[in-house]
Amino acid sequence: MSMSPTTVRWLRRLALYGAIVAVCLLVFFPVYWMLVTSIRPTRFSITYPPNLLPEELRWSAYVELFQTIPIATWLRNTTIVSLGTTAVCLVLSVLGAYSISSFRWRGRGLFGFALLVTQMLPEALLIIPIFIIFRQLNLLDSLQGLVISDSAFVVPITVWVLKGFFDTLPTEVAEAAMVDGCSRMGVLWRIMIPLSMPALVAVSVVAFFEGWNEYLFASTFITTSELRVASIGLASFIGELATPVELVLAAATVFTVAPVVFYLLMQRYIVAGLTGGAVKG
Amino acid sequence: MSTQTEGLHTGATRAARRPSLLPYALAAPTAIFIGLLLLYPILQGIYTSFTVNQLLSSAPPRWVGLANYERMLADVAFWHSVVITLWYTVLVVVTVIVTALLVALLMNNTFRWRWLARGIITLPWAFPEVAAVLIFTWILSQQFGVLNVFARWLFPIGDNLPWLTDPNLAMFSLILMTLWKLFPFYSLILLTALQAVEQELYEAAKIDGAGRLQSFRHVTLPGIAPTLGIMILLITIWSFRRFTSIYLLTGGGPASATETLVVRVYNTAFRFYDLSYGATLGVAGLVLALAVTVLYFYGQRRWGAGAL
Numbered sequence: 001m002s003m004s005p006t007t008v009r010w011l012r013r014l015a016l017y018g019a020i021v022a023v024c025l026l027v028f029f030p031v032y033w034m035l036v037t038s039i040r041p042t043r044f045s046i047t048y049p050p051n052l053l054p055e056e057l058r059w060s061a062y063v064e065l066f067q068t069i070p071i072a073t074w075l076r077n078t079t080i081v082s083l084g085t086t087a088v089c090l091v092l093s094v095l096g097a098y099s100i101s102s103f104r105w106r107g108r109g110l111f112g113f114a115l116l117v118t119q120m121l122p123e124a125l126l127i128i129p130i131f132i133i134f135r136q137l138n139l140l141d142s143l144q145g146l147v148i149s150d151s152a153f154v155v156p157i158t159v160w161v162l163k164g165f166f167d168t169l170p171t172e173v174a175e176a177a178m179v180d181g182c183s184r185m186g187v188l189w190r191i192m193i194p195l196s197m198p199a200l201v202a203v204s205v206v207a208f209f210e211g212w213n214e215y216l217f218a219s220t221f222i223t224t225s226e227l228r229v230a231s232i233g234l235a236s237f238i239g240e241l242a243t244p245v246e247l248v249l250a251a252a253t254v255f256t257v258a259p260v261v262f263y264l265l266m267q268r269y270i271v272a273g274l275t276g277g278a279v280k281g
Numbered sequence: 282m283s284t285q286t287e288g289l290h291t292g293a294t295r296a297a298r299r300p301s302l303l304p305y306a307l308a309a310p311t312a313i314f315i316g317l318l319l320l321y322p323i324l325q326g327i328y329t330s331f332t333v334n335q336l337l338s339s340a341p342p343r344w345v346g347l348a349n350y351e352r353m354l355a356d357v358a359f360w361h362s363v364v365i366t367l368w369y370t371v372l373v374v375v376t377v378i379v380t381a382l383l384v385a386l387l388m389n390n391t392f393r394w395r396w397l398a399r400g401i402i403t404l405p406w407a408f409p410e411v412a413a414v415l416i417f418t419w420i421l422s423q424q425f426g427v428l429n430v431f432a433r434w435l436f437p438i439g440d441n442l443p444w445l446t447d448p449n450l451a452m453f454s455l456i457l458m459t460l461w462k463l464f465p466f467y468s469l470i471l472l473t474a475l476q477a478v479e480q481e482l483y484e485a486a487k488i489d490g491a492g493r494l495q496s497f498r499h500v501t502l503p504g505i506a507p508t509l510g511i512m513i514l515l516i517t518i519w520s521f522r523r524f525t526s527i528y529l530l531t532g533g534g535p536a537s538a539t540e541t542l543v544v545r546v547y548n549t550a551f552r553f554y555d556l557s558y559g560a561t562l563g564v565a566g567l568v569l570a571l572a573v574t575v576l577y578f579y580g581q582r583r584w585g586a587g588a589l
Contacts, residue, residue, distance in 0.1 A: 016390055023384055024401045030461065031404060033427055034416045048441070049430045096311035103304035111308055118319045119515075120570035122522040124547040125563025128329070128556060129322030152318035155311055184303055213409045215525040216547075231411045238418060238529055245419060252412040263407035264400055275473040 038062070038250040045245050061250040069243075071251055074230035077143060079258075081218075081229055082211030084147035089158045089207035090200065092151070097162035098188050102174075115156040123153070123216050134221065141223050149217045154210040158203040161274060165199035166192060201266050202273025212259055230255050323567070329560035342557070349561040358537070358545070359562060366541040366569070369527075370520040372456050373463070377516055378509065380464040385471035403465040410462070414529040417458045421445050448538035451531050455539050458530060459523075467512055471505060478504035514577045521570045542566040 003011075036054045037045055044055050065071055100108055130149060131140070139145035173195075174187045182190065193200070215231045222228055234255055237248045263270070330349055332342035353359050384402060388395070405413070420428050421444035429441040444454045478501060486496040524543050527533070533540030533548060540548070543566060550559030 013392075016387070016392060019387055020392065020398050023387065024398055027402050027405060027461070027465070030413075030416045030420060031408075033420060034412075037419065046425055048425055050425060050427055052427070052430070092311045092314060095307040099304040099307035103307075105304040108304070108308075111312060114312075114315065114320065116574075117571075118315055120518050120522065120567060120574065121319055121323055122524070122543045122546060122563055122566050124524055124543050124550070125326045125560060125567065126319065126322040128550060128560070129325035130318060132325075133317070133322070149318065152315055155314060159311060184301075209407070209409075213411065213525075215411060215529070231409065234411045234415060235529055238414060248415060249419065252415040255409055256407075256412045259407045259409060260404065263404075267400065267403070271469055271473065275470060 034249050034253055034256075038246050038253050040246060042244045042246060061244075061246040062254070065247055065250050065254065069233070069247070069251060070225075070228075071230065071233065071254060073226060074228055074233040075254070075258075077227060078212055078230040078255075080143050081146045081150065081214075082208045084143070085150045085154065085211035086204050086207040088147060088151040089155050090204060092155050093158035093162050093203055094188070094193065094200075096155075096159040097166055098192060100159070101163045101166035102184075102187075102192075115159055118153075118156045127216060127220055130217075131220065140221050141227060142221075143227060143229075145221055146214070146218055146229070147211070149221070150211050150214050151207070153214075154207050158207055161203055161206070162196070162199055165196055165273060169195050196273075198269040198273035200273070201269035202271075205262060205266055205270055208262065209259055326560045327564055329557050330564045332557050334557040334560075335554055345557075349558055352558065353561050353565060359565070361537060362540050362542045362545040362562075363565075363569070365537070365539065366521060366543075366566070369452070369455070369539070369541055370517055372452070373459050373520045374513055374516050376456060376460045377463050377467055378513065380460060381467035381471055381512075382509075384464065384468045385475055388468070388472050389475045399469075403469055405462050405464075406466040406469075408462065410526045411529065413458060413462050414526055417454070417461075417530065418445070421454050445531060446535050448536050451535055451538045455527060455530055458526065459520075462526070463516070467516070470512065471508060474505040474508040475501065510577075510581065514574065517573055517577075518570050521566060521573075542569070 038061055039057050039059060040054050041056070041058060044051065099105075100112055134140045134145050134149075139148065169192065174191050177187055177191055178184075213231060214229075215235060218229045219232045219235070222232065234248075234251055237243055237251070329342065331344060331346060333345050333348075334342040388399060388402070392398075420426050423429070423441050423443040423446065426441070426444065428444060432438060432442060442450060444450050482500045482504070483496055486500050491499065521541075522543055523541070524547065527539060527541060527544055528547065531539045533544040542562060546559050546563045546566065549555050549562060
């Protein structure tokens with residue numbers, strides 16, 4: 001059977017769209033299932049087989065959530081930790097990345113290598129010595145302590161990302177500015193930073209996510225219940241059966257909203273920032 | 282990521298003109314920060330592995346030389362967790378790279394609503410790990426989980442499968458969640474790498490009579506090889522140390538079927554309060570990660586990035 005070129009092209013398009021829709025459905029399904037379970041009364045969830053479509057839309061779990069679970073406090077603490085981590089990482093990585101991108105100095109290679117090595121260190125091994133240090137510095141059971149430990153783990157990554165981006169910037173502008181009497185810090189402040197907005201956004205998002213997600217340090221260092229962050233609060237639902245499932249997944253949804261919205265708004269910058277610029281829509 | 286050398290070169294000539302303390306001052310905050318919070322603790326951890334130190338005992342740590350390492354080498358459970366770590370890592374690397382590449386190739390076509398597809402497909406990257414674990418625990422539930430609905434559609438299974446409590450299925454479930462969470466980000470990066478491959482090379486391949494597969498093999502693959510290489514390294518070392526999602530999804534169980542080295546370190550130190558042996562296992566994990574990294578750079582130097 002022979003097909004005309006138009007038919008072949010048409011079939012190809014069809015296969016392409018089919019494959020894309022299939023991938024989207026597969027990837028989105030867990031998110032969909034979280035939403036459906038959170039708006040359906042318990043009795044429809046604890047039955048087998050469950051309906052793939054929601055029976056009714058009930059938002060009461062979201063109201064109940066804020067009344068029965070201290071999720072507002074958890075989210076406030078998580079927000080503080082995330083914003084703090086973002087601020088610390090931005091300052092440290094701008095300075096560190098500028099240093100290894102624009103200067104050649106003794107120990108530069110060692111510095112870069114040390115940053116890579118940190119990516120191999122398991123938190124589970126570091127947590128005990130860090131615990132001891134924090135106890136001496138009075139940082140246990142405090143949100144500042146979490147900001148510091150979270151930043152330590154993400155700063156090596158953000159320095160590398162920013163360095164990669166700084167490396168792609170044309171050097172002529174900076175040199176011209178220096179000829180005109182601009183200082184090295186002036187170059188960083190007036191030229192490098194304004195030109196690196198996508199990378200700064202990407203770095204902020206990476207740091208923010210680390211603060212938002214981090215579990216191990218939070219669960220080990222925080223003992224006061226008013227200082228609990230959302231990741232520990234949510235993890236406490238795993239394996240317990242007392243809380244209705246729609247409440248648990250409504251909590252998961254609320255916890256997920258901020259990073260997802262943040263990500264969707266900043267998507268273009270994030271990709272450009274992480275990959276050094278060359279992205280097409 | 283492409284024009285690094287240029288920036289470095291100019292930096293070098295500039296610095297040669299005017300040596301200063303500025304770069305040290307700029308790098309110092311980061312260096313002090315990671316030195317105090319990562320490098321000093323790791324030395325402390327290595328020291329602990331040569332001592333006997335119980336978390337609940339008040340006795341000071343006692344130097345025991347290599348005793349913990351002798352114990353480790355004879356410990357069947359340790360070797361088991363090494364095997365689990367390697368197995369988990371290989372499975373994650375293979376499934377993530379293959380999925381990410383296939384999806385990136387798909388997304389590299391032009392079609393309507395591409396921005397929407399890209400938004401949906403990359404969503405899991407933004408998902409908090411703990412939220413992902415909550416969703417997957419629910420989806421994988423033996424009693425009410427929706428995965429069983431699909432599994433029973435596709436395969437002739439009589440009963441619901443215990444996705445998280447059967448030793449063989451638990452690893453599969455863990456990989457499923459890890460894949461869902463990880464592949465989108467790497468897809469995005471690969472898509473960028475694909476778009477950076479010169480169009481002229483494809484044209485040239487076409488003129489030389491290359492088919493689709495051949496131009497993938499001889500143009501696309503070499504073009505994205507450096508990206509793939511660094512990706513494999515990062516996925517590997519991040520899989521070695523992944524803790525939260527494994528610990529919360531399975532706790533290392535059932536019957537240690539998903540107990541990677543890092544989970545074992547945590548369980549040893551915090552469940553069995555054996556700090557020094559936990560530290561010993563942690564050092565072993567670090568050595569494993571370093572070995573892989575050294576192998577990677579050796580391989581890269583030997584065969585070049587193109588051959589991976």
